[in-house]
Amino acid sequence: MCNLCNGTHVVTNDIGFGWIKQACPKCGPMPEVMRAKKWAEFDKRFEEAKRKAELAGKDAS
16 A cells, blocks of 8 residues: 555645645546446445435435
8 A cells, every 4th residue: 555645546735825636646537347336335434424414315205
């Protein structure tokens, strides 16, 4: 695992008036396979949260 980004493929730099996120110079950008898997997991959690919110709204009425 990279000591610079801790395996996230992203480094954050302080530019004086804010922060900038860039691809890790050691690891490079995140591979497309890993990115697709991460987004698939996010989409699954998002759909579950929407479903729970919809059910909570039905119970409140």
